[in-house]
Amino acid sequence: VNCQHAFFQLLHQGPRLISSDFIVPVNSFYHVSTQHKVLVANAFAQTEALMRGKTLAEAYAELIHLDNKSRDIMAPQKVFPGNQPSNTLLIDEINPFNLGMLLAMYEHKVFVQGVIWGINSFDQxxxxxxxxxxxxxxxxxxxxxxxxxxxxxxxxxxxxxxxxxxxxxx
The missing domain is CATH 1.10.1390 (Phosphoglucose isomerase, C-terminal domain)
Incomplete structure (x- = not known):
């Protein structure tokens, strides 16, 4: 996956709740259909993992092939809470029009948040x-x-x- 693993670790097990957006193009600009499907599958899987999480019991079950001492050490490291907020935005492809729409959406989001929080988002x-x-x-x-x-x-x-x-x- 073309992404930093430490970043996803922060989303899954970090000390603060971080809302994330996954922007996924349905079609690749390049003719690499197989690689593109791998990337899309990983994006969908990360959002599912953020939603579901993994319990200690599930972690122990995954490690059934290990001895008890190793399982006791490793299982807690494989636990994460789930219920981490994320959005998955599917766009047809990455192009100037769609990037403009995304920028406009995020600008509007900042404006609305400012209204809700009672601050002027454009006073910098x-x-x-x-x-x-x-x-x-x-x-x-x-x-x-x-x-x-x-x-x-x-x-x-x-x-x-x-x-x-x-x-x-x-």
Whole structure:
């Protein structure tokens, strides 16, 4: 599967409930029908696993071929709660129109959540503050002047200064 296993581990057994969306194209842009079916089957299987979970009894039953000590060690590691929220969105194919629809859907979702939570989803004061700070940091990237930021930001700027290779053609 073309996906990071640690990410799915977080969804299945992580410390927080994470709602996830699986966006699955029914048809592949490439002519790789067999591989595409493998990927689709894995997407559907992950959403089923997120929904169902696995009990300790099911984990023990899977490990019936092992000795009791090994089963006692391994079985608890194979348990996950299920009832993890996920959506599966099937689209005909990935193309500009469908990507635009998905972007519009997520923008609308953010707007509706903001209305429900009583916040303006389009006031981005944190982003604006970051832009103000960036105006001060950008010139510092090209100088050796002393820095007056927190230790973390100073360290990032120092590292950049030491390792950046200027490729500007101007």
């Amino acid at each position: 004061w944190g982003v604006e503050y970051g832009k103000v700070l960036a105006k001060n940091i950008e010139p510092e990237l090209s100088t050796n002047d002393s820095l007056h930021h927190d230790a973390s930001t100073n360290g990032l700027i120092d590292y950049f200064r030491k390792h950046h290779h200027d490729t500007n053609l101007n």
